[in-house]
Amino acid sequence: MTIMFIKPDAPSPPAQRTPHLRLTALCAGYPGRPVIRELDARFDRLTTTALIGPNGSGKSTLLGVLAGVIRPTSGEVLTHGDRRPAFVPQRGGVADALPLTVRQAVAMGRWGVRGPWRRLTKRDRAMVDSALDRLGIAHLGSRQLGELSGGQRQRALIAQGLAQESDLLLLDEPTTGLDPEAGERIGVLLGELVNDGVTVVQATHDLHAARAADHCLLLREGRLVAEGHPGRVLTTSALARMWESA
Numbered sequence: 001m002t003i004m005f006i007k008p009d010a011p012s013p014p015a016q017r018t019p020h021l022r023l024t025a026l027c028a029g030y031p032g033r034p035v036i037r038e039l040d041a042r043f044d045r046l047t048t049t050a051l052i053g054p055n056g057s058g059k060s061t062l063l064g065v066l067a068g069v070i071r072p073t074s075g076e077v078l079t080h081g082d083r084r085p086a087f088v089p090q091r092g093g094v095a096d097a098l099p100l101t102v103r104q105a106v107a108m109g110r111w112g113v114r115g116p117w118r119r120l121t122k123r124d125r126a127m128v129d130s131a132l133d134r135l136g137i138a139h140l141g142s143r144q145l146g147e148l149s150g151g152q153r154q155r156a157l158i159a160q161g162l163a164q165e166s167d168l169l170l171l172d173e174p175t176t177g178l179d180p181e182a183g184e185r186i187g188v189l190l191g192e193l194v195n196d197g198v199t200v201v202q203a204t205h206d207l208h209a210a211r212a213a214d215h216c217l218l219l220r221e222g223r224l225v226a227e228g229h230p231g232r233v234l235t236t237s238a239l240a241r242m243w244e245s246a
């Protein structure tokens with residue numbers, strides 16, 4: 001397995017997209033359980049990509065590899081980014097009872113820059129405020145994370161991801177459990193982030209969110225079965241085939 005870092009290029013117009021990440025013959029999984037099999041893919045800079053597939057198809061595992069928390073068993077991950085990716089896990093993967101306020105949870109997004117429990121600078125605090133504002137949860141800053149509704153907690157986790165100020169944002173089912181308006185708001189936000197210089201990858205079961213992406217990868221049993229523009233890939237027949245055989 002090889003991980004190589006390459007300095008980022010200047011932002012380019014869509015016609016000359018450059019990859020942020022490129023995967024070649026990637027295999028990854030868990031001890032005794034191979035999941036991702038021989039996957040070739042690229043994630044272009046300043047685009048949104050949706051990972052789609054039935055339960056257990058390997059979307060979260062692939063995100064884990066992109067985040068650097070799951071080590072490939074073979075193949076190559078070539079990254080052109082120079083910042084650590086920001087990873088927003090599934091809400092269910094985060095302990096609900098953490099004794100933290102929403103603001104403290106979002107401020108943890110600055111730990112990668114500042115170090116754990118260090119005093120935040122004025123700029124750090126401004127980043128935290130901006131992330132809370134962009135997710136519409138500034139008024140919840142002093143509430144305990146564990147007291148929030150599922151959708152509010154989800155937004156707090158996304159705000160923590162934004163506070164990391166990465167150029168690569170990875171989200172695992174960010175709109176699951178959100179009401180339609182909050183889901184729409186996240187969709188708009190992800191588009192704005194691309195304009196701010198962020199490459200976005202989200203695993204999702206939300207077809208509306210997937211159709212709004214620039215690109216999508218369709219996974220089944222850890223293999224890439226289709227990729228391209230969602231309008232071309234997410235056809236009724238392709239989706240029916242996918243879920244019938246899952």
Ligand SMILES: Nc1ncnc2c1ncn2[C@@H]1O[C@H](COP(=O)(O)OP(=O)(O)OP(=O)(O)O)[C@@H](O)[C@H]1O
Pocket residue numbers: 030031033035053054055056057058059060061062203
């Ligand atoms: N920590 C783990 N240890 C062992 N196997 C795991 C672990 N996490 C996931 N798996 C297995 O890896 C496979 C892929 O799981 P993964 O969570 O990547 O799929 P997914 O497409 O994200 O599914 P979902 O849509 O249900 O979230 C499944 O068979 C799952 O049981």
